[in-house]
Amino acid sequence: MTALRAAVRDPFFRLGVSDMVGTGVGVGAWGLVTGIAMVKSGMSVPLALAMSLLVYAGSAQLAVIPLLATGAPLWVVWLTASCVNLRFVIFSSMWRTYFQHLPLRQRLAVGYFSGDVIFVAFMKRYPHPVPEPSQVPYFWGAASLNWLSWQLPSIAGILLANVVPLSWGLGFAGVLALLGVLLSLLFDRATWLATGVAATAAIAAFALPLKLNILVAIAAAVAAGLLVEAVDRRRPHAVPPAPLDGPAPAAAVPPAQARETVALGEEGRP
Numbered sequence: 151m152t153a154l155r156a157a158v159r160d161p162f163f164r165l166g167v168s169d170m171v172g173t174g175v176g177v178g179a180w181g182l183v184t185g186i187a188m189v190k191s192g193m194s195v196p197l198a199l200a201m202s203l204l205v206y207a208g209s210a211q212l213a214v215i216p217l218l219a220t221g222a223p224l225w226v227v228w229l230t231a232s233c234v235n236l237r238f239v240i241f242s243s244m245w246r247t248y249f250q251h252l253p254l255r256q257r258l259a260v261g262y263f264s265g266d267v268i269f270v271a272f273m274k275r276y277p278h279p280v281p282e283p284s285q286v287p288y289f290w291g292a293a294s295l296n297w298l299s300w301q302l303p304s305i306a307g308i309l310l311a312n313v314v315p316l317s318w319g320l321g322f323a324g325v326l327a328l329l330g331v332l333l334s335l336l337f338d339r340a341t342w343l344a345t346g347v348a349a350t351a352a353i354a355a356f357a358l359p360l361k362l363n364i365l366v367a368i369a370a371a372v373a374a375g376l377l378v379e380a381v382d383r384r385r386p387h388a389v390p391p392a393p394l395d396g397p398a399p400a401a402a403v404p405p406a407q408a409r410e411t412v413a414l415g416e417e418g419r420p
Contacts, residue, residue, distance in 0.1 A: 162284040166291025169275070173267045174299035177208075181300040184211050185307025186314055191219040198308045202301060206262065210234045213364055226362070233368040241269050247279040248272075252286070263293035340382075344375035 157163055181202075188198040188211065205211060210231040217227050241264055249260055271292055276285055307314075336342050348371035355363035 160287040163287040163291035166288040178303040181304035182307040185304040189311035340378040344371040347374040
C-alpha cells in the first residue's frame with residue numbers, strides 16, 4: 151500500500167492521468183456499447199464479464215462479436231482477433247526500449263494494461279527512446295485511468311444490457327466514440343494512409359461472408375503502414391552542405407565567441 155500511495159502521489163502519475171482525461175470519455179462510451187453488444191449477441195453475463203476483464207481489447211472484442219453472433223467458425227474468430235491485435239506486437243517492441251529494465255512481472259503488467267491511446271500519449275511525452283525515471287509512473291497514471299474508463303462502463307453495459315432498449319441508438323453513439331478515439335490516434339502520414347486504405351478495403355470487400363472484409367481491411371492497413379514506414383526509412387534525409395571556404399554561418403558560432411570576435415575586431419580598428 152505504501153508503494154501504491156507513493157506512486158499515486160507522483161506528479162508524473164497525475165500527469166499521465168490528466169493526459170488521458172480527454173480520451174477517457176470516448177473510451178468509456180466505447181466500453182459501454184461493447185458491454186451491451188456482448189450480451190445482446192447472446193453471450194452470457196459471466197462470460198461477458200470474464201471477456202471484458204481478461205481480454206481487455208476493445209477492438210478485438212467488437213470485431214469478434216458479429217462473428218460469434220453469426221456462428222462463424224472458431225478459426226475465423228481467432229484469426230480476426232489475432233489480426234486486430236497485431237499492432238500490439240509493434241507496441242511491445244517500442245515498450246521494450248523504455249521498460250526492459252523492469253522485472254518480468256512488471257513487464258507483463260505493462261503488456262496487459264497497454265493500449266492505443268496510452269501508446270500515443272506516452273510517445274508524445276517521451277519521443278526519444280531513452281529510459282527516464284518519470285516514464286514508469288506516467289505510464290501507470292495513464293493506464294489506470296484508461297483501464298477504469300473502459301472496465302466500469304463495460305461492466306455497467308453488461309449488467310444493464312437487458313434493460314437498455316435498442317431504440318436508444320447506442321450503436322451510433324459507439325460509432326461516434328470510436329471516431330473520436332480514432333482521430334486521436336492519427337498523428338502521422340503512415341496512420342492516416344493506413345486508415346484510408348482500411349476504410350476503402352472494408353467497403354470494397356463488404357460482400358464477403360463471415361465478415362471477412364474486416365480481415366481484408368486489417369491486412370491492407372498493416373501492409374500500407376509498413377510500406378510507408380519502410381519508404382521513410384530508406385529516404386535520405388536532407389543535410390545542408392557545409393561551405394567549402396569562408397566564415398562559418400552565424401548560427402554555427404556560439405554567441406559568447408561571436409561577442410568576443412566583435413570586440414576584438416572593434417579594438418583592432420585604426
